[in-house]
Amino acid sequence: GEAVPAAQKSSWTSFVKSLASFSGDLSSMTAPPFILSPTSLTEFPAYWCERPELFAAIADGKTEEERSLIVLKWFISTLKGQYTSRNESMGSEKKPLNPVLGELFYGSWPSNAARGGETTLVVEQVSHHPPITAYRIANTAKGVVLAGHNAQKTSFSAGSIIVKQVGHAVLTVSLPSGQTEEYLITLPRLRIDGIWYGSPYIELAETSYIQSSSGWLSTIEYKGKGYFSGKSHSFKATVTPPAQISGVQPHVIEGTWHTTSKDLKTSATFHDVTTSKEEVSVAEIDQQSEWESRRLWHGVAKGIREGDFESAAKDKSRIENEQRQRRKDEAAAGTTWQLKHFVHIDSDPVYERLGKLFKANPPTEDGYDYQNNGPYS
Ligand code: 0T9
Numbered sequence: 001g002e003a004v005p006a007a008q009k010s011s012w013t014s015f016v017k018s019l020a021s022f023s024g025d026l027s028s029m030t031a032p033p034f035i036l037s038p039t040s041l042t043e044f045p046a047y048w049c050e051r052p053e054l055f056a057a058i059a060d061g062k063t064e065e066e067r068s069l070i071v072l073k074w075f076i077s078t079l080k081g082q083y084t085s086r087n088e089s090m091g092s093e094k095k096p097l098n099p100v101l102g103e104l105f106y107g108s109w110p111s112n113a114a115r116g117g118e119t120t121l122v123v124e125q126v127s128h129h130p131p132i133t134a135y136r137i138a139n140t141a142k143g144v145v146l147a148g149h150n151a152q153k154t155s156f157s158a159g160s161i162i163v164k165q166v167g168h169a170v171l172t173v174s175l176p177s178g179q180t181e182e183y184l185i186t187l188p189r190l191r192i193d194g195i196w197y198g199s200p201y202i203e204l205a206e207t208s209y210i211q212s213s214s215g216w217l218s219t220i221e222y223k224g225k226g227y228f229s230g231k232s233h234s235f236k237a238t239v240t241p242p243a244q245i246s247g248v249q250p251h252v253i254e255g256t257w258h259t260t261s262k263d264l265k266t267s268a269t270f271h272d273v274t275t276s277k278e279e280v281s282v283a284e285i286d287q288q289s290e291w292e293s294r295r296l297w298h299g300v301a302k303g304i305r306e307g308d309f310e311s312a313a314k315d316k317s318r319i320e321n322e323q324r325q326r327r328k329d330e331a332a333a334g335t336t337w338q339l340k341h342f343v344h345i346d347s348d349p350v351y352e353r354l355g356k357l358f359k360a361n362p363p364t365e366d367g368y369d370y371q372n373n374g375p376y377s
Helices: 006-020 041-049 052-060 064-090 298-306 309-333 349-357
Strands: 036-040 095-097 104-109 119-127 132-139 144-157 160-166 169-174 180-185 189-193 201-212 217-223 234-240 251-256 260-263 269-272 342-345 367-370
Touching: 036 041, 036 298, 041 052, 041 064, 041 095, 041 104, 041 119, 041 132, 041 144, 052 064, 052 119, 052 132, 052 144, 052 169, 064 180, 064 201, 064 217, 064 234, 064 251, 064 269, 119 342, 132 367, 144 367, 180 349, 201 349, 251 269, 298 309
Parallel strands: 036 095
Antiparallel strands: 104 119, 119 132, 132 144, 144 160, 144 169, 160 189, 169 180, 180 201, 189 201, 201 217, 217 234, 234 251, 251 260, 260 269, 342 367
16 A cells, blocks of 8 residues: 555555454454544534534524525535545544543534524543444524434445444524424445555445425435546435425535535535634643543544654553443442433434434434533533
8 A cells, every 4th residue: 555654564454454354343443553543533523513604504594495405505514524634634534533431522613793602512422332422512592403423333345444324413493483493314324445555535425314394305415436427525415395395396406525516406506615614622631621532532642643652552551441440340330331411312203203204214213312411501
């Protein structure tokens, strides 16, 4: 591989070989230093809100149709950050730090006139094996809330890592009428290519959905090079009215999710993410609690950033040993770890209700209910 440092070539080769025979939890595999990212997966939910004004604007849609289009626009606008930002900042996709159970990440985006209020983020690692991350993002002044959880099922096929995202998100909008509108958001499948060359990158595949409680449905198809437009990161979204409305034509939007797209009916620009985004604000490390991600991983992240992989590995072992000891102590005491901000539910009622409308597969999914006890009022 071109991107693999000479000294790590053989360890990369054996890592890739072990990928091929591996199934299950990739995040727990040991990878060569050059591919390690100093950022924990608990930070990833922040990608949902790097355009806080678009998130807030959902509340301003005047009709069910208009709001469905704004939700889609916001959703598409998050994809560039979610799936290409490590390539931009670090040259390729990298292996994120594998969060510990109970790890927390808090952040916010300040209020301004365009957004009408502060937007806050609460993330908790609710399972270590398999890794599951629960999150909630809220702009209370606007009445827009996103809550969801994320896990992954990974497999290896024809030189690529295939990632099925398990979990979903629910967006809730409190309307001026006093009613609330809900949107069930499912997540695309990922293919990680470029592995052999040591420069992994993500392509999205198959279909994801955004089902509104109003009945409007967005169906988003993802294609890479050689489909639709022939370009990588292509998508085509169809926004269809509820069955009871007749005579309204669906909207069709086409483009590449990391640049721009067009509404085919009007030829108007639908989304544009070539403009700048706004990263989440996080407290300084010395102001954070021991469970907060950047403080918890501080030593490891520093080692990775400075190329001091020995001290990174040492601190990582310390964290892992502490975790193992904690689990042993719990087992001995007959107790289990208590989550701080979320409560697990076996079946998410919103998923079940809205999933029916587009025959979601699976028909039910579990969920994590936010306990309204985050650090933000
Ligand atoms: C939710 C996102 C998710 C998390 C990451 C697959 C992956 C872990 C999950 C799905 C976010 O909303 C979006 C973006 C990137 C996804 C990660 C990319 C990635 O490679 C990792 C996996 C676990 C690996 O680290 C694989 C090994 C590595 C050597 C390849 C770079």
